[in-house]
Amino acid sequence: xxxxxxxxxxxxxxxxxxxxxxxxxxxxxxxxxxxxxxxxxxxxxxxxxxxxxxxxxxxxxxxxxxxxxxxxxxxxxxxxxxxxxxxxxxxxxxxxxxxxxxxxxxxxxxxxxxxxxxxxxxxxxxxxxxxxxxxxxxxxxxxxxxxxxxxxxxxxxxxxxxxxxxxxxxxxxxxxxxxxxxxxxxxxxxxxxxxxxxxxxxxxxxxxxxxxxxxxxxxxxxxxxxxxxxxxxxxxxxxxxxxxxxxxxxxxxxxxxxxxxxxxxxxxxxxxxxxxxxxxxxxxxxxxxxxxxxxxxxxxxxxxxxxxxxxxxxxxxxxxxxxxxxxxxxxxxxxxxxxxxxxxxxxxxxxxxxxxxxxxxxxxxxxxxxxxxxxxxxxxxxxxxxxxxxxxxxxxxxxxxxxxxxxxxxxxxxxxxxxxxxxxxxxxxxxxxxxxxxxxxxxxxxxxxxxxxxxxxxxxxxxxxxxxxxxxxxxxxxxxxxxxxxxx
Amino acid sequence: xxxxxxxxxxxxxxxxxxxxxxxxxxxxxxxxxxxxxxxxxxxxxxxxxxxxxxxxxxxxxxxxxxxxxxxxxxxxxxxxxxxxxxxxxxxxxxxxxxxxxxxxxxxxxxxxxxxxxxxxxxxxxxxxxxxxxxxxxxxxxxxxxxxxxxxxxxxxxxxxxxxxxxxxxxxxxxxxxxxxxxxxxxxxxxxxxxxxxxxxxxxxxxxxxxxxxxxxxxxxxxxxxxxxxxxxxxxxxxxxxxxxxxxxxxxxxxxxxxxxxxxxxxxxxxxxxxxxxxxxxxxxxxxxxxxxxxxxxxxxxxxxxxxxxxxxxxxxxxxxxxxxxxxxxxxxxxxxxxxxxxxxxxxxxxxxxxxxxxxxxxxxxxxxxxxxxxxxxxxxxxxxxxxxxxxxxxxxxxxxxxxxxxxxxxxxxxxxxxxxxxxxxxxxxxxxxxxxxxxxxxxxxxxxxxxxxxxxxxxxxxxxxxxxxxxxxxxxxxxxxxxxxxxx
Numbered sequence: 001x002x003x004x005x006x007x008x009x010x011x012x013x014x015x016x017x018x019x020x021x022x023x024x025x026x027x028x029x030x031x032x033x034x035x036x037x038x039x040x041x042x043x044x045x046x047x048x049x050x051x052x053x054x055x056x057x058x059x060x061x062x063x064x065x066x067x068x069x070x071x072x073x074x075x076x077x078x079x080x081x082x083x084x085x086x087x088x089x090x091x092x093x094x095x096x097x098x099x100x101x102x103x104x105x106x107x108x109x110x111x112x113x114x115x116x117x118x119x120x121x122x123x124x125x126x127x128x129x130x131x132x133x134x135x136x137x138x139x140x141x142x143x144x145x146x147x148x149x150x151x152x153x154x155x156x157x158x159x160x161x162x163x164x165x166x167x168x169x170x171x172x173x174x175x176x177x178x179x180x181x182x183x184x185x186x187x188x189x190x191x192x193x194x195x196x197x198x199x200x201x202x203x204x205x206x207x208x209x210x211x212x213x214x215x216x217x218x219x220x221x222x223x224x225x226x227x228x229x230x231x232x233x234x235x236x237x238x239x240x241x242x243x244x245x246x247x248x249x250x251x252x253x254x255x256x257x258x259x260x261x262x263x264x265x266x267x268x269x270x271x272x273x274x275x276x277x278x279x280x281x282x283x284x285x286x287x288x289x290x291x292x293x294x295x296x297x298x299x300x301x302x303x304x305x306x307x308x309x310x311x312x313x314x315x316x317x318x319x320x321x322x323x324x325x326x327x328x329x330x331x332x333x334x335x336x337x338x339x340x341x342x343x344x345x346x347x348x349x350x351x352x353x354x355x356x357x358x359x360x361x362x363x364x365x366x367x368x369x370x371x372x373x374x375x376x377x378x379x380x381x382x383x384x385x386x387x388x389x390x391x392x393x394x395x396x397x398x399x400x401x402x403x404x405x406x407x408x409x410x411x412x413x414x415x416x417x418x419x420x421x422x423x424x425x426x427x428x429x430x431x432x433x434x435x436x437x438x439x440x441x442x443x444x445x446x447x448x449x450x451x452x453x454x455x456x457x458x459x460x461x462x463x464x465x466x467x468x469x470x471x472x473x474x475x476x477x478x479x480x481x482x483x484x485x486x487x488x
Numbered sequence: 489x490x491x492x493x494x495x496x497x498x499x500x501x502x503x504x505x506x507x508x509x510x511x512x513x514x515x516x517x518x519x520x521x522x523x524x525x526x527x528x529x530x531x532x533x534x535x536x537x538x539x540x541x542x543x544x545x546x547x548x549x550x551x552x553x554x555x556x557x558x559x560x561x562x563x564x565x566x567x568x569x570x571x572x573x574x575x576x577x578x579x580x581x582x583x584x585x586x587x588x589x590x591x592x593x594x595x596x597x598x599x600x601x602x603x604x605x606x607x608x609x610x611x612x613x614x615x616x617x618x619x620x621x622x623x624x625x626x627x628x629x630x631x632x633x634x635x636x637x638x639x640x641x642x643x644x645x646x647x648x649x650x651x652x653x654x655x656x657x658x659x660x661x662x663x664x665x666x667x668x669x670x671x672x673x674x675x676x677x678x679x680x681x682x683x684x685x686x687x688x689x690x691x692x693x694x695x696x697x698x699x700x701x702x703x704x705x706x707x708x709x710x711x712x713x714x715x716x717x718x719x720x721x722x723x724x725x726x727x728x729x730x731x732x733x734x735x736x737x738x739x740x741x742x743x744x745x746x747x748x749x750x751x752x753x754x755x756x757x758x759x760x761x762x763x764x765x766x767x768x769x770x771x772x773x774x775x776x777x778x779x780x781x782x783x784x785x786x787x788x789x790x791x792x793x794x795x796x797x798x799x800x801x802x803x804x805x806x807x808x809x810x811x812x813x814x815x816x817x818x819x820x821x822x823x824x825x826x827x828x829x830x831x832x833x834x835x836x837x838x839x840x841x842x843x844x845x846x847x848x849x850x851x852x853x854x855x856x857x858x859x860x861x862x863x864x865x866x867x868x869x870x871x872x873x874x875x876x877x878x879x880x881x882x883x884x885x886x887x888x889x890x891x892x893x894x895x896x897x898x899x900x901x902x903x904x905x906x907x908x909x910x911x912x913x914x915x916x917x918x919x920x921x922x923x924x925x926x927x928x929x930x931x932x933x934x935x936x937x938x939x940x941x942x943x944x945x946x947x948x949x950x951x952x953x954x955x956x957x958x959x960x961x962x963x964x965x966x967x968x969x970x971x972x973x974x975x976x
Contacts, residue, residue, distance in 0.1 A: 094941045097955030098948045101871055131914050131939060252851045289851075314955075316846040316871065342955035345937075358804040359847050363740045363777075383589055383804065426619050449833075449959065451619060453582045460586045467585030467802075467830035470958060471937065 006481045009063050010035040010416070011053055014073025016044075017462065018081050018409045019391035022326070027458055028410070033079070034061060035416040039481030044412055071476070076425060076452065081409055082142025082417040082477065083346035084397025087245070087285040087306035087335025089147040090158055091119045093132035095339035103315050104251035107340065109181065116149045116174075117184040125154035126161070132344065133165045136336075137485040138471045139345040140419040142478070143168040145245055145283060145306070145335075145401055147218055150174050150186055152195050156202040159213050163206055166484035168417065170401060172218030172245055173199040175233060178226045189228035193236065200242070212480065214243065216283075221247035222271045223257045234276030243281040243402060245306075246272065249294070250286035251317050269294035278303050281402050285335055286311075287325065288318040295328045304331040304400040307392065309352035311340035319356045322392075323382045333397030334389070346397075347469055350389040354466070357384040386463045420476040423450040423465060448472030494969045497551050498523040498904070499541055502561025504532075505950065506569050506897045507879035510814070515946055516898070521567070522549060523904040527969030532900055559964070564913055564940065569897055570630025570905040570965065571834035572885025575733070575773040575794035575823025577635040578646055579607045581620035583827035591803050592739035595828065597669065604637045604662075605672040613642035614649070620832065621653045624824075625973040626959045627833040630905040630966070631656040633733055633771060633794070633823075633889055635706055638662050638674055640683050644690040647701050651694055654972035656905065658889060660706030660733055661687040663721060666714045677716035681724065688730070700968065702731065704771075709735035710759045711745045722764030731769040731890060733794075734760065737782070738774035739805050757782035766791050769890050773823055774799075775813065776806040783816045792819040792888040795880065797840035799828035807844045810880075811870045821885030822877070834885075835957055838877040842954070845872040874951045908964040909957075911938040911949060936960030 012035065016028040032048035034057055035041055043057055050072075054065055073079055095111050102110055119125045136144055146162075146169055148155035155173040162169035173196050177186035186192035200215040207213045217233050219225045225233075237244055249255060249268050258268050265271040269290065272278045280302035287305040290298070298305070307320050317340075325332050334349040335341070341349065360382045384392075398408030407417045424447030449468045452461055465473060477485035500523065504516040520536035522545055523529055531545055538560075542553055561567055583599050590598055607613045624632055634650075634657055636643035643661040650657035661684050665674035674680035688703040695701045705721050707713045713721075725732055737743060737756050746756050753759040757778065760766045768790035775793040778786070786793070795808050805828075813820050822837040823829070829837065848870045872880075886896030895905045912935030937956045940949060953961060965973035 094939070094944075096939075097952040098944070100951070101868075101873060127914065127916065127941075135937075135939070313843040313846055316849050318850050319847070355801040356847075358801055359807070359844075361804050362806050380589075385589060426615065428615070449623075451582070451584075451623070453615075456582075456586070463588075464585040 005037045006039060007037070009037055009061070009068045010481060011050070011068050011070045012073070012079060013048070013050055013053070013070065015078040016410050017078050017458075019387065019395050020409065022391045022396070023385060023387045025387050025390065025459070025462065032057060033410060033416075034063075035481045036061070037481070039415050041410065041412050041414050041416055044410055071420070073420060074422070077420060077422040077475065079410070079418050080140075080421050081394040081407070082419055082479065083140045083393050084333060084401060084408065085136065085141045085144040085336050085346050086283055086304075086333035086397050086400045087308055088136070088144050088338045088344070090129055090132045090338075091116045091125070091147075091149045092339035093128055093135070093344065096344060097342045098339070099314055099342070103253070104317060104340075105253050105257075107315055111339070113181050113184045119149045119154050120151045122154055122157060125151075125157055129154075129158045129161050130165075132338075133161055133167050134485075135344050137165065137167055137477055138474060139347065140474045140477055141167070141346055142417040142419070142484075143397070143401060143403065143407060145170040145172075145216060147172050147174055147220075147245070150176060150184065150195070152198045152202075155199050159199070159203050160206060163213050166479050166482050168212050168407070168479050170214050170216040170243060170245070171199070171203065172216040174218050174220050175229055176220040176224035177229045179223050186229070189226050189232055192229050193232045196233070196236065200240070217242050217244045219244070219246050219277065221254070222268065223254065223261055227275070230272075230275035230277060237279065238276055241281065243283065244277055244279065245283040245285070246277065248272070248284040248287050249289040250312075251315070252289060255289055267291060267294050269297045273297060273301065283400055285337065286317065286320060288312060288320045295325065295330065299329045304333065306335035306337075306400060307332050307353060308335040308337035308341055308349070309356045310343050310349055311335075311337035313352065313356060314342050315340050319360055321360065321382065322353065322357060322384060331396065331399040332392055333400035334392045345470070346393050347466065350393045351466055353389045353392060354384050354386065357382055386466050390462070390466065416478055416481045418478050419474050421465065421469075421473050422447060422475045423452045423461060423469075423473060424448060426451045426453050493525045494527060495525070497525055497549070497556045498969060499538070499556050499558045500561075500567060501536070501538055501541070501558065503566040504898050505566050505946075507875065507883050508897065510879045510884070511873060511875045513875050513878065513947070513950065520545060521898060521904075522551075523969050524549070525969075527903050529898065529900050529902050529904055532898055559908070561908060562910070565908060565910040565963065567898070567906050568628075568909050569882040569895070570907055570967065571628045571881050572821060572889060572896065573624065573629045573632040573824050573834050574771055574792075574821040574885050574888045575796055576624070576632050576826045576832070578617055578620045578826075579604045579613070579635075579637045580827035581616055581623070581832065584832060585830045586827070587802055587830070591741070592805060592828075593741050593745075595803055599827070601669050601672045607637045607642050608639045610642055610645060613639075613645055617642075617646045617649050618653075620826070621649055621655050622973075623832050625653065625655055625965055626962060627835065628907040628962045628965055629655070629834055630907070630972075631885070631889060631891065631895060633658040633660075633704060635660050635662055635733070638664060638672065638683070640686045640690075643687050647687070647691050648694060651701050654967050654970050656700050656895070656967050658702050658704040658731060658733070659687070659691065660704040662706050662708050663717055664708040664712035665717050667711050674717070677714050677720055680717050681720045684721070684724065688728070705730050705732045707732070707734045707765065709742070710756065711742065711749055715763070718760075718763035718765060725767065725769075726764060729769065731771065732765055732767065733771040733773070734765065736760070736772040736775050737777040738800075739803070740777060743777055755779060755782050757785045761785060761789065771888055773825065774805065774808060776800060776808045783813065783818065787817045792821065794823035794825075794888060795820050795841060796823040796825035796829055796837065797844045798831050798837055799823075799825035801840065801844060802830050803828050807848055809848065809870065810841065810845060810872060819884065819887040820880055821888035822880045833958070834881050835954065838881045839954055841877045841880060842872050842874065845870055874954050878950070878954065904966055904969045906966050907962050909953060909961050910935060910963045911940045911953060911957075911961060912936060914939045914941050
């Protein structure tokens with residue numbers, strides 16, 4: 001079991017960057033952030049160095065110098081809130097990048113169900129889940145909303161591993177008692193619910209208040225659930241107020257399936273709504289093909305959307321209209337959707353979120369631009385900036401998982417879920433000597449692919465990070481004040 | 489100056505993967521490839537190990553064992569042809585990832601021209617070009633078609649650096665005597681041509697037969713060139729048969745500009761054609777918004793297209809219809825288009841080429857699929873597979889730069905431009921001990937983000953590489969038999 005607190009208080013010093021609202025990054029230079037033993041931020045003070053913090057902040061906080069560890073972001077480094085992956089299938093991690101030319105429904109049968117079914121094996125589940133958690137932590141994911149499989153023991157193992165490796169997580173046993181393959185299907189609605197309760201009980205036994213690990217009700221998606229299962233899950237939600245995660249409107253063939261299977265429902269969103277599955281704590285993955293009527297329903301219920309651009313492009317699903325969702329008042333975060341998504345990195349998801357938003361703004365293929373100025377403005381508005389996608393990756397994601405009060409930014413009262421980012425500095429003019437070259441190679445090895453020449457503004461550095469950064473730029477990662485990953 | 493040959497003959501052993509035709513990768517297991525001192529492949533034999541090669545191949549080739557160096561692809565590694573970047577602006581390398589919400593024409597003025605102008609400084613040019621070449625070599629780019637700047641000395645320096653660092657390159661002094669900013673513009677057509685000739689002369693002085701480094705005529709794009717400049721460049725091409733590179737139909741505002749500036753031309757392609765700039769050796773970057781008439785003209789002239797998906801998405805330019813170009817008989821390769829493109833990696837370009845092709849196949853946003861079966865088939869056809877984008881990155885690119893006889897695959901007579909790729913093996917079940925964890929971290933550090941669990945088929949491994957690979961997977965890189973990059 002993970003320690004519930006940290007041994008010492010912590011002082012963080014240097015540059016802190018976070019999103020204060022959609023489209024606005026705040027750069028806190030020369031700043032001190034104090035984190036107490038429970039992992040909570042208790043002070044954020046600008047224009048502070050270590051000496052000033054020791055002299056003025058420690059007395060106020062009742063801290064003694066020898067009871068504080070100090071972490072400094074070096075020149076060129078910065079602290080950033082941990083990423084929040086609002087949609088990821090841990091058991092599919094071994095399949096990242098493998099999807100061929102499939103689309104959703106054949107992809108499920110060809111790649112996904114066989115892999116998930118094989119995780120009934122606990123040794124295999126341990127290997128896959130350990131790797132998945134280590135990788136996502138290495139990419140700076142401090143919170144993940146995980147789908148597991150239908151198997152209770154390996155789902156419980158995923159929860160155990162998240163707790164011991166220190167990743168904040170929502171862990172959902174997948175409910176699917178309909179339309180799945182014979183070899184991978186819940187026996188009945190009641191068995192599906194009993195198994196769900198078994199995982200809830202297990203998580204309660206390892207983290208009584210769901211402080212770090214929370215169960216999440218997980219009807220796979222409407223076509224995979226009987227009406228009984230959905231009705232019972234809705235009732236369970238009403239009973240427990242546990243969060244819910246599912247998929248919606250990802251693929252046009254799926255839409256047709258839902259229309260055929262639920263002829264009495266007005267639309268896809270209505271299917272979930274009539275079973276009480278559309279609430280403030282519901283995370284809807286994809287939401288590509290929602291109608292105006294549906295988005296209004298989703299907004300009125302306060303449900304949230306996980307935008308998964310890597311997956312949506314890979315499976316040719318479509319492009320979610322993020323600006324439209326935001327305009328309608330729907331909260332949006334980012335999901336890797338491993339392994340419909342090919343990358344376990346939320347930074348990759350952020351990058352692709354910016355790129356696919358540009359695709360929504362692209363002119364028609366004819367080369368003619370026959371739209372009026374207003375339409376042109378509208379088209380420009382759909383594009384997401386670097387600042388906006390980083391908002392979705394942090395504060396937006398926090399809202400989606402209903403932890404907006406706890407994580408997503410650097411404010412007093414929030415918990416210290418953070419990453420230390422370092423970018424590579426290109427050496428000054430190469431003098432061509434061999435030893436210098438070795439040095440460069442060392443540096444390259446350590447700092448990844450972001451090359452900072454030194455003349456860039458900070459906003460340019462952040463853009464370079466978003467477009468060429470990878471796990472090599474993630475030097476350290478903390479969850480609730482606990483160091484959960486560091487690069488050598 | 490680079491050595492013209494290698495000290496020893498070379499034997500390569502193990503798995504070789506290359507594209508034999510569009511959509512078909514060949515897997516040559518347990519194969520021996522012999523490369524002579526000139527860097528040419530002189531034997532490719534399947535079912536060979538070192539002993540058999542020594543016993544049967546060496547005598548045939550007249551090789552002695554102590555005059556041969558042996559390189560073995562270890563279990564899980566493979567040799568792959570070097571990547572060919574058919575469109576990259578070396579001076580823009582420091583701007584990768586920095587483009588904000590600009591599109592082509594404002595991006596040029598805001599980011600690009602100021603950066604290019606600053607490379608009149610030779611120390612700055614040396615720093616930028618050295619880094620650019622090192623980075624692209626580290627990503628496995630063995631051949632690059634570079635745009636430099638308008639400055640002769642720094643353009644010549646780029647050629648020198650490519651030669652000394654060992655990257656096969658086309659180096660183009662940029663011709664632009666029209667519509668550029670005052671601070672960055674050729675004085676006149678004749679000055680533009682004289683400067684072009686100066687760079688050609690310089691390259692002839694360092695690589696007389698253009699074996700490794702070739703000049704390339706580089707009218708920036710039609711709006712940046714006077715008709716005099718284009719006419720003189722066309723004449724110079726006729727005189728020298730040197731290759732040509734330029735841009736075409738990237739952006740809808742650019743199309744309008746071209747129509748306004750060249751009212752006598754039938755279309756954009758025709759502008760180049762009437763100045764003799766559309767020939768077999770012409771590389772046209774982007775080609776997003778070509779008409780049917782234009783593509784027929786391009787095809788009939790035998791000109792080629794450099795597809796730059798990272799750039800096209802980043803600058804909201806559009807999506808080139810690669811399948812359509814190929815169907816029309818136009819040769820297509822990939823370009824990073826640094827820094828319209830945010831990544832100097834051709835593997836990234838390949839990944840995005842697959843993804844953006846899916847965008848062409850996406851259903852309309854309404855969620856309705858009201859197209860008939862034939863239209864559905866057509867839509868499916870536009871999607872590019874992993875095998876196809878790797879073809880574009882290697883053999884396709886070789887055709888685009890008119891080196892199809894020399895590079896792009898592993899056949900006798902071709903030159904050894906290759907990369908050794910290694911993917912990461914996930915350890916067996918983690919026993920949780922600390923030492924084991926350290927070991928994993930070592931491995932992770934070395935092998936990047938591609939996780940191979942061991943059960944994957946080779947085609948799945950290649951897909952994983954395309955979607956999650958980076959420079960960490962590129963263990964060694966050779967150009968014409970010379971080792972030009974290796975990771976520690």
